[in-house]
Amino acid sequence: MTNLRAVLRHAFLLLLAVVMLYPVLWMVVSSLRPSNEIFRTPGLVLDGLQVQNYSLGWDALAAPFGHYMVNSAIVVLGAIIGNLVSCSMAAYAFARLEFTGKRIWFAIMLGTIMLPIHVIIVPQYIMFSQVGWVNTFLPLIIPKMLATDAFFVFLMVQFIRALPRELDEAARIDGAGHPRIFLRIILPLMVPALATTTIFTFIWTWNDFFSQLIYLTDPDMYTVPVALRSFVDATVDTSWGSMFAMSVVSLVPIFLAFLIGQRYLIRGIATTGIK
Amino acid sequence: MTALGELQRLRASRGGPPRKRENKAAFLFLLPWFAGLLLITAGPIAVSLVLGFTDYNLIQPPEFNGLDNFNRMLSDERLHSALRVTFTYVLVSVPLQLACALGLALLLDRGLRGLSFYRSAFYLPSLLGSSVAIAVLWQQIFGAEGMVNQVLGLIGVQGRGWISDPSTALSTLIVLNVWTFGAPMVIFLAGLRQIPVMYYEAAAVDGANRWTQFRKITVPLLSPIIFFNLVLQVIHAFQSFTQAFVVSGGSGGPSDSTLFYTLYLYQRGFNNFDMGYASALAWLLLVIIAGFTAVNFWAAKRWVFYDD
Structure with a gap:
């Protein structure tokens, strides 16, 4: 009984932690996706690494x-x-x-x-x-x-x-x-x-x-x-x-x-x- | 001991035996602080009170205009929107945020395995919550094609542009504020640690169930901390600015639905350079926050329990 309780409590806490941090993780993953794919999927799986997002963003404004x-x-x-x-x-x-x-x-x-x-x-x-x-x-x-x-x-x-x-x-x-x-x-x-x-x-x-x-x-x-x-x-x-x-x-x-x-x-x- | 407890103690104590005064040394050590008080905090408050009775656009010298600014407040529709939006935001998001904070603190209390992992995971958002980056993220995940709608789409619910719809835009900012419950949660956790375990043991021996223990032991002994968090988060929520500014592109829109008081003050003062009116608005904000805090202190007499 107490064991089940502890398991449930951990399951809930873990789920909540994932839900809370999910938007931040999604942002990190999205920063590595081609722009036209970002809003097609809520998932976190990457097909490839679009690293040039970083180099393009770095130089997108007047100064680096x-x-x-x-x-x-x-x-x-x-x-x-x-x-x-x-x-x-x-x-x-x-x-x-x-x-x-x-x-x-x-x-x-x-x-x-x-x-x-x-x-x-x-x-x-x-x-x-x-x-x-x-x-x-x-x-x-x-x-x-x-x-x-x-x-x-x-x-x-x-x-x-x-x-x-x-x-x-x-x-x-x-x-x-x-x-x-x-x-x-x-x-x-x-x-x-x-x-x-x-x-x-x-x-x-x-x-x-x-x-x-x-x-x-x-x-x-x-x-x-x-x-x-x-x-x-x-x-x-x-x-x-x-x-x-x-x-x-x-x-x-x-x-x-x-x-x-x-x-x-x-x-x-x-x-x-x-x- | 929190800052509020300190203030209350200060009010209660009436100096001890006189000690040797060291005014010269104290003055030297406090010199930067005195200068800051004069130039950065108390001085400007006094100046803005005076400016509140003037018309001032930074270029021409301020012109005294009596109560004009305050009369203008009465008929200023946008100010009324800003007040409505801000009060809704404070009154809805703070209780929700504190309820989450207390609930999670209770779940995490007392020797739970992985406590420090959970605490970090829940605390991290309150460090990020006020950044522009998170506001940008919020704007995207609650957009018409954002992550929230995609998740809803998976379970067959038709979403909408949460931020472009005036009836839901403020809710997304309330969610953002609730998301930062980690800071008050950590304060609750520290408060819960102060309650001696033997109280619960004694209550259990007497046959009190957990709900009774919560009501009769946890709530009264934690009430000063609850009060402290309440006062702090109310003041904090009144000052929210970045999220509404970024999400609405500085406008407070759609149709002023995210026009926080601070955002309106910014628009009047720093877009329109209407410094006299902005000063009057600043004073109104001070009075409102002081009023809320005073009501909190007054109400505290009825429900906050002090041990000593």
């Missing part, structure tokens, strides 16, 4: 697709460095220092976790266009340098609080100031939190479409999501194969981040409940 991947990589790298530096600094202050109005500032910080970017995008755009930063990567990177991804501040605060205070005290007795305690003691111990931040920042920034669409209108500055979207607009019925090919290419970094950082991703959302 690699150009947009480099642009995305620059934005992602800037965002990661910005988040790591600024959020860890803020987190140290909230977790370890006493200061005037701490409770209120902390509450404000938590509140901004839930603030949608759409609410602030208009004045932010006006500000960045006044300083001439539209069509540069700065509006996408500078906010990260200023700890505006508050979930990471919160994640790191939680992590630092769990570290024994005796370590700081010992260092302080040895005459270390806060910058030194932060750099020499806290930072090396919070590597797991930094890893979680890195991976989430990577995935979110790579996927982010809204702000990249708004700030990057010059095709030369397009990042992967914006380029992919212009591909969709330019595609007339015929080249679905190469469009799927570039969609697959655009998801490869996410897959890799998922494979490498799964542990940190799961732990990250489990402790702070972020997506």
